[in-house]
Amino acid sequence: MNHLPEVGYPRLSQIIGNPKAKPPIPAVIPVSKSTWWEGVKSGRYPQPVRTLGRRITAWRVEDIRALIIRTSA
Structure with a gap:
């Protein structure tokens, strides 16, 4: 979880990785x-935010952090 930004909108490759x-x-x-x-x-994973641009799909970092906490508990 250290490489997630503190605030912002990570793209899919930042969430699921890209070796x-x-x-x-x-x-x-x-x-x-x-x-x-x-x-x-x-509904298991959060919905993306698509208001950033026509061709941009990203997620709120807060939603990703909440998912990590929820799945690790």
Whole structure:
């Protein structure tokens, strides 16, 4: 959880990681992209914020931190 920003809107690669990036991005929540989107659809994972731009999908960092706390408890 140390590499999440204090405030802001992380993109999907910052949440589920990207080992092919240079440098690799470690996963905060280690699931696949399809598992993540299934979880968003079912309500298990938070809904994205899409008001940042037409082609930008991101999540509120507060929602991701709450998910981590909820799943670790």
